[in-house]
């Protein structure tokens with residue numbers, strides 16, 4: 001059996017660990033042949049493949065990024081081409097299917113987030129066998145308890161909070177850390193809890209500047225003259241909108257770039273409370289670097305499980321973690337709904353019990 005593997009969407013730590021596990025399991029256990037597809041679905045349309053054997057995946061387990069490259073645009077169903085010096089979008093899906101068939105690929109293992117997996121589902125509906133592997137630092141896919149990459153991102157954000165604490169305390173400042181996560185507050189909530197933040201702002205809970213300032217004042221009155229605010233990029237004030245920093249040209253799944261809420265909050269806090277504020281935008285540091293042991297293990301389990309699913313002749317499924325077990329679910333179900341922080345859930349309740357304000 002010959003299979004293709006691709007990584008799509010934003011990168012995250014652990015992608016190489018999945019690729020390695022796919023190749024090793026496919027070769028060692030089933031004698032399959034694996035072709036790597038370069039730069040996500042773009043490589044499928046442009047027919048850019050690289051053979052992946054045991055040698056090609058040696059030493060990549062601890063490496064961040066993806067040896068295959070990725071892109072978060074270039075869906076074959078909405079593919080950018082230049083015509084007379086202008087960008088136009090065309091449907092190249094039939095061409096991609098022809099490429100898959102001509103190269104004898106009996107199945108694709110697609111490693112990606114919601115957008116990449118939605119495209120995988122469309123190929124499945126057109127008769128291509130696809131197995132999805134969920135990845136994203138945002139941890140916002142509903143069909144799996146957790147995605148790999150999330151633990152590494154939370155670790156990076158927690159380290160940043162620890163570092164901000166010492167300088168905040170020395171200067172008696174309010175430090176705002178803006179983290180990623182799009183429309184879900186998982187990174188902010190986990191890192192904020194782990195790092196002992198004073199205020200956590202998440203998209204699921206609209207905030208007011210008054211409530212944030214009240215928390216800062218309460219601390220000040222107790223002699224704690226500094227505060228740490230962790231703001232998810234998708235957080236928004238009560239009755240207000242998310243802060244958008246740009247447009248993702250050609251990306252129909254995530255058309256806008258979020259960013260700027262940290263600056264907004266810092267300015268308003270300084271205005272209303274008179275405290276000195278500083279902003280740190282953690283940005284793509286959260287997506288880079290070596291995966292944590294937890295992410296390496298989850299990624300390895302997902303990679304092997306994707307090949308087991310193929311060997312069991314499953315079709316159109318995504319591997320996922322449920323409790324202690326790696327299972328499969330129909331891809332269609334996996335992409336239906338985003339997993340957001342439940343505002344009545346245990347994590348938010350615990351955070352409030354230990355004195356963290358959500359600005360609500």
Ligand code: F6P
Nearest residue numbers: 010072136137138180181182258
């Ligand atoms: O989905 C992962 C993510 O890192 C989000 O948290 C963030 O909003 C977005 O991707 C940034 O994407 P880009 O790589 O296009 O800047």
